[in-house]
Amino acid sequence: MPNSCLPQSRRSPSCRRVLQPWLLGLLLGLSLASGCAALSNPTADGIPVRRLPPELLGKARSDEKTIPLSLLRQEKPEVYRLAPGDILGIYLPPVLGKPEQPFPVSMTYSGERMEQLPSVGYPIPVQPDGTVPLPQIRPVQVEGMTLAEAEAAIRRAYREPKKILQEEALEQLIVTLQRPRRYHVLVVREDSGGPIINQTSGLIGTSSTIIGNAKRGYGVALDLPAYENDVLNALTRTGGLPGLDAVNEVTVQRGGQRSKERPTVMPGPRPDMFGCPTGACAGPEGEEASAAGQSIRIPLRLRPGEEIPFTAKDVVLNDGDIIFIRARDTELFYTGGLLSSGEYILPRDYDLHVVEAVAKVRAPLLNGGINQNNFTGAVTGFGLGGPSPSLLSVVRRTACGGQVVIRVDLNRAMREPRENILVQPGDVLILQETPFEAVTRYLTQVIRVNFLGTIINQRDLLGTTTIALPNGTIGQ
Numbered sequence: 267m268p269n270s271c272l273p274q275s276r277r278s279p280s281c282r283r284v285l286q287p288w289l290l291g292l293l294l295g296l297s298l299a300s301g302c303a304a305l306s307n308p309t310a311d312g313i314p315v316r317r318l319p320p321e322l323l324g325k326a327r328s329d330e331k332t333i334p335l336s337l338l339r340q341e342k343p344e345v346y347r348l349a350p351g352d353i354l355g356i357y358l359p360p361v362l363g364k365p366e367q368p369f370p371v372s373m374t375y376s377g378e379r380m381e382q383l384p385s386v387g388y389p390i391p392v393q394p395d396g397t398v399p400l401p402q403i404r405p406v407q408v409e410g411m412t413l414a415e416a417e418a419a420i421r422r423a424y425r426e427p428k429k430i431l432q433e434e435a436l437e438q439l440i441v442t443l444q445r446p447r448r449y450h451v452l453v454v455r456e457d458s459g460g461p462i463i464n465q466t467s468g469l470i471g472t473s474s475t476i477i478g479n480a481k482r483g484y485g486v487a488l489d490l491p492a493y494e495n496d497v498l499n500a501l502t503r504t505g506g507l508p509g510l511d512a513v514n515e516v517t518v519q520r521g522g523q524r525s526k527e528r529p530t531v532m533p534g535p536r537p538d539m540f541g542c543p544t545g546a547c548a549g550p551e552g553e554e555a556s557a558a559g560q561s562i563r564i565p566l567r568l569r570p571g572e573e574i575p576f577t578a579k580d581v582v583l584n585d586g587d588i589i590f591i592r593a594r595d596t597e598l599f600y601t602g603g604l605l606s607s608g609e610y611i612l613p614r615d616y617d618l619h620v621v622e623a624v625a626k627v628r629a630p631l632l633n634g635g636i637n638q639n640n641f642t643g644a645v646t647g648f649g650l651g652g653p654s655p656s657l658l659s660v661v662r663r664t665a666c667g668g669q670v671v672i673r674v675d676l677n678r679a680m681r682e683p684r685e686n687i688l689v690q691p692g693d694v695l696i697l698q699e700t701p702f703e704a705v706t707r708y709l710t711q712v713i714r715v716n717f718l719g720t721i722i723n724q725r726d727l728l729g730t731t732t733i734a735l736p737n738g739t740i741g742q
Contacts, residue, residue, distance in 0.1 A: 343493070354398060496583060598692070603696040660693050662692070
């Protein structure tokens with residue numbers, strides 16, 4: 267019988283040398299014929315991270331720090347200065363009151379709490395022009411004065427140029443602050459947890475602590491006293507700083523006269539090769555900025571060295587102003603490929619890098635083909651295992667509807683911080699094997715080598731090679 271290589275005992279060394287390249291070609295052809303996502307990956311030709319423009323890498327959120335809350339509060343003067351809206355208590359017999367009558371005393375309450383000490387006198391409001399009207403004399407200008415200065419101005423008005431009252435009567439003059447001016451503002455919040463007022467006790471709670479975040483979006487009308495009419499007091503009285511479901515900023519919309527002209531937005535510049543504009547895109551932000559003087563944006567978190575974009579005057583609220591806290595759009599990133607397909611929420615105040623994102627979705631990360639058993643929790647594996655997939659393609663949206671594919675090497679991202687880029691809202695993370703990793707894994711699964719016996723020298727080495735073909739046939 268000719269040496270046909272069929273009987274294993276009669277195989278010649280030359281025949282074995284012929285079978286080896288033939289077998290390798292067969293295995294490679296089977297791997298290609300069976301279909302491989304590593305070879306047909308449509309996102310494999312992305313831009314490497316090292317060639318990515320800095321503007322597409324994203325900004326770290328961990329660099330942002332909460333601004334000092336004292337910047338949201340106006341500075342309170344040492345003495346109270348009068349202004350329109352204040353109500354004075356004035357006692358001056360015989361023009362205001364009679365000596366034989368008891369002093370008129372008034373007390374101001376808020377619920378069960380007294381707002382201020384009792385005041386003496388008849389209520390006289392400060393007019394919009396800053397004056398107070400009094401009997402027998404012209405209105406007295408008191409705006410910007412302290413109570414002591416206002417009392418001296420009223421005494422002069424009754425003494426000069428005509429002595430309307432004698433010195434004995436003017437010595438009985440009493441000027442007090444019966445009710446400080448108030449500013450009516452509206453607070454509109456789109457975060458959860460609105461205020462709830464107990465009608466019995468008057469205590470104020472929040473829906474987040476009472477009914478468990480069952481309410482989203484609410485509005486509160488506030489009457490803030492003078493020197494407390496600022497953003498910090500308005501936030502404190504309506505639930506505090508914005509929650510995690512709101513943006514970290516406050517918008518103050520002034521209640522003054524609105525312009526009758528509709529704000530217009532100039533068209534944005536042409537996008538570049540990535541679909542990103544060279545300047546700002548036209549949109550809601552541009553429209554809000556075009557309405558000059560109507561809205562003031564107050565960010566609550568800034569980066570070190572970043573200039574504060576508002577002034578001390580901007581946090582002071584006036585009659586008719588509106589404080590608006592906008593809801594935060596849910597920021598998601600998506601996964602595919604060898605990652606479990608799904609959508610995941612991005613954190614608001616801290617960073618998520620691609621390596622942490624892969625670990626977050628419980629994907630293979632440097633496991634070498636060894637997995638955890640879902641039933642027993644034990645670590646299981648077979649043979650030598652295979653290389654972990656390292657080709658991560660990040661499909662990222664750019665400004666004005668553009669799109670770019672970023673190629674990330676997970677093995678390099680474990681060593682180099684620059685390769686471990688930040689995950690941005692709307693990113694699609696697709697994990698696949700490189701062609702080399704796919705072929706290596708296929709060969710390790712098809713060819714299984716088991717060595718038996720004691721290795722003393724080359725003659726005593728006994729072993730069997732098991733080839734598991736895709737159709738289920740086992741050969742030795």
